[in-house]
Amino acid sequence: AQSVTQLGSHVSVSEGALVLLRCNYSSSVPPYLFWYVQYPNQGLQLLLKYTTGATLVKGINGFEAEFKKSETSFHLTKPSAHMSDAAEYFCAVSGYNQAGTALIFGKGTTLSVSS
């Protein structure tokens, strides 16, 4: 079975500050990990993904995440927040198993950015 826990349902930062959104996962098979962003009244957009190989992955809009197997974590970071980063962020895990390749999502973290 697979699951995702996102620590903190709401994170607030100032513009220019570091963004850190936390994600821990549980998986009985080698995980594929994803971060998606959802802007109000829109669908989900892929920010970045980890499959195999390099554990530090870079995504769009300056975001990156590091896969740490020993900590079962996949935290999302951005060095300097921008007002346009305000949105809801979802961490998801997937892996090829009997359940197919469906994404199992965390409950989401709402990021607020103040000027």
Add this chain to the structure above:
Amino acid sequence: DSGVTQTPKHLITATGQRVTLRCSPRSGDLSVYWYQQSLDQGLQFLIQYYNGEERAKGNILERFSAQQFPDLHSELNLSSLELGDSALYFCASSVSRTYNEQFFGPGTRLTVL
């Protein structure tokens, strides 16, 4: 624009009714997934189809069903609707039935009154 289209964008109906949501995957994608997003349950996987065949089931109610047609578009049928079925329903597509990143459509917002 992800290339995944969903219709309608909004749907308002009454309890006990039946509705059909439609999804067209990105060109070339064979796998279609349906997800439900609600305030209390979050984003939940409902069902996956690959090239016309059911591939995996998640937390899909017996009142709900889906199919994927030869042209690869998919429909999600929701029947005997209840107030609690009000949610945002997303379709996503990917190239294959094994791992691949999923591209999400804009969603259909269903309101059951």
